[in-house]
Amino acid sequence: MKTFRLSILLALTGALAVCAPALVAPARADAPVAPAAAKKLTGTAIGTPGSYQDGGNTIAKAFDGDINTFFDAPESTNGNGTWVGLDLGSAKTITKIRFVPRSDFPGRMVGGKFQSSTTKDFVKPVDLFVIKDEPAVGSFAELKTLLSKDAFQFVRYLSPDDGWGNVAEIEFY
Numbered sequence: 196m197k198t199f200r201l202s203i204l205l206a207l208t209g210a211l212a213v214c215a216p217a218l219v220a221p222a223r224a225d226a227p228v229a230p231a232a233a234k235k236l237t238g239t240a241i242g243t244p245g246s247y248q249d250g251g252n253t254i255a256k257a258f259d260g261d262i263n264t265f266f267d268a269p270e271s272t273n274g275n276g277t278w279v280g281l282d283l284g285s286a287k288t289i290t291k292i293r294f295v296p297r298s299d300f301p302g303r304m305v306g307g308k309f310q311s312s313t314t315k316d317f318v319k320p321v322d323l324f325v326i327k328d329e330p331a332v333g334s335f336a337e338l339k340t341l342l343s344k345d346a347f348q349f350v351r352y353l354s355p356d357d358g359w360g361n362v363a364e365i366e367f368y
């Protein structure tokens with residue numbers, strides 16, 4: 196009987212030990228209150244090919260993690276209708292967009308649009324956000340209020356006319 200009680204006691208102690216961390220772990224003041232942050236989406240860069248004077252500032256520069264490098268569209272475009280985006284591989288809902296403008300030409304993003312599409316050619320683009328104000332340079336602007344909650348495979352930044360595709364960094368979440 197004594198052994199039996201002891202094993203029950205041991206079993207209970209074991210169970211408590213397992214539960215204890217969950218029961219006693221206090222909410223840390225510095226812990227994020229919001230649900231887990233959305234993951235940065237990855238994909239294949241798509242968009243206007245080439246770069247200004249073949250200087251190497253292609254669409255890849257908008258996704259290289261460096262806010263000092265930027266996409267600069269080739270002269271053949273006259274700076275109009277240029278874009279840079281991602282093929283996400285499958286349809287995803289975009290919950291957040293972050294971007295940094297080219298530091299010496301932030302005004303070139305005013306009138307620019309973040310868009311999504313079910314097709315790679317963006318024949319029927321859906322606006323996610325329209326940039327109305329000149330963005331601050333040197334840091335990420337964060338867009339959380341997007342115009343569509345539908346899922347799309349293709350997303351992009353469409354530069355306004357005379358914008359030359361200029362954007363230093365883009366992140367979709």
Ligand SMILES: [Ca+2]
Nearest residue numbers: 256261264363
């Ligand atoms: Ca960059």
